[in-house]
Amino acid sequence: MPKTTDTSANETTETTEEAGDSTRGGAGSVQSVDRAVSVLEILARLGEAKVTELAEELGVHKSTAFRILGVLENRGLVEQEGERGKYFLGAGVLRLAGAAAIRLDISQEGAPVCRALAEDTGETANIAVLDGDAAVNIMQARGGAAVTAYNWLGRRTPLHATASGKVLLAHLPRERRDNLLTRSLPRFTEHTLTAAPLRAQLAEALEAGYACTAEELEIGLNAVAAPVRAHDGAVIGAIGVSGPAYRMEQELLPELAERAAKAAADLSRAMGFAA
Numbered sequence: 001m002p003k004t005t006d007t008s009a010n011e012t013t014e015t016t017e018e019a020g021d022s023t024r025g026g027a028g029s030v031q032s033v034d035r036a037v038s039v040l041e042i043l044a045r046l047g048e049a050k051v052t053e054l055a056e057e058l059g060v061h062k063s064t065a066f067r068i069l070g071v072l073e074n075r076g077l078v079e080q081e082g083e084r085g086k087y088f089l090g091a092g093v094l095r096l097a098g099a100a101a102i103r104l105d106i107s108q109e110g111a112p113v114c115r116a117l118a119e120d121t122g123e124t125a126n127i128a129v130l131d132g133d134a135a136v137n138i139m140q141a142r143g144g145a146a147v148t149a150y151n152w153l154g155r156r157t158p159l160h161a162t163a164s165g166k167v168l169l170a171h172l173p174r175e176r177r178d179n180l181l182t183r184s185l186p187r188f189t190e191h192t193l194t195a196a197p198l199r200a201q202l203a204e205a206l207e208a209g210y211a212c213t214a215e216e217l218e219i220g221l222n223a224v225a226a227p228v229r230a231h232d233g234a235v236i237g238a239i240g241v242s243g244p245a246y247r248m249e250q251e252l253l254p255e256l257a258e259r260a261a262k263a264a265a266d267l268s269r270a271m272g273f274a275a
Contacts, residue, residue, distance in 0.1 A: 035060065036068050040089065043078065048086040106228065106237050109270040110139050114239065117263040118143040121256060123243035125263075126152050127228070128164035129236065130172075133180055135165040138237075146243065157217065160185050161192050163225035164238035166211035170202040171227055171235035177202075191215045210257035210264075214250050222248040224257035226264035231272030239264050 035058055042057050043049060049057075055065035069087055072078040076092030110127045118125035122145030128135040134156040159165035159180065169177060185194045191214060193201060205211035210226040217223075225240025240260050241248075248256060 032068070035064075036072060039065070039068055039072060040077065040093070043087060043089050048081075048088040050086050054087070105271065106267070107138050110228075110237075110239065110267050111141075113263050113267045113270070114139045115141040116266075117141070117239065117241060117260065118146075120259055120263075121241050121243075122146070123241045123248065123256075124152070125239065125241050126164065126225075127237055127239045127267075128157070128162075128168070128225070129238075130168045131156055133159065135159055135162060135168055135238070137164075145247065152242075158186070158188070160194065160198055161188050161213065161217040163211045163213045163223035163240045163242070166202060166205055166213065167225045167227050167238040167240075168235065170205040170211065188217050189215055189219050191219075192217075208257075210261050212253045212257055214253070215245055220245050222250070222253060224248075224253050224260050226257065226261040227268075228264050228271065229268040229273040231274075233273060236271070237267075239267055 038058055039054055042054060046053075051065050051069060052062055054069070055062045058065055058068075069078060069080075073080065073087075073090070076090045078087050079090040080087050106127065106129065114125045114127055118141035120143075122143035124143065124146045125141045126137045127139035128137045130136075135158075136156045137152045137154065140151070140153045157165055159169040169180065172180070181195075181199065185198070186192075187194065193216060201211070210224060213221075213223045215221060221242060222245045223240055223242035225238040227235040228237040228239055230236045241256055
């Protein structure tokens, strides 16, 4: 009797996998993410692979692997040689890696600069980078005069009400900046700037090379910040100083801002920027 191929088992496996992912809800979504990450790790290890190879590595049906690859390909994270060629990591991975590398570099290069600025001013120095529509503090150092143990590290802060945020906001492409400014911006204190006054101050920040806030995020808290640039001149972060308003009085903010600008220039040079 001739040998026949039974496809029912494969079809059942495929159907079971699909049903499992759809009925498990959150658990199925987590499993899909895990499989997608596994595909990227496999391609990083092998360099390139066919969909059948990836399916075997994952322990899933070929169609499941193909769906995962389709999503990753749409995001530019994987690419394929021709219609039926092997898959390999795409340019999207380089984009993500580049963003991570910038944060890592600015953290490593910025640590001594941040400490020096804190020591110079006696206040709390921070380095912040853009995180979506907010600023996130990735480095902090406290000066000798700092009286609070408040930790800004890892905290996301609003762009329009912080000195570092204003620096990052001012240097965004015009279309993106305008999009953010047309939103309903929350007022944190009676001193928080919105609308026309905020736009005017952002223009001043571009001209002066630094930004200031006076009790705009919290009553009793003032701050200054200046832009940090990458090798190509793009603003990739901000370094600044914050402290109590009774010590960082408004008339002293320009002087402190100049110190922050000097620290920003030092860090920018460490990042490869030649002014």
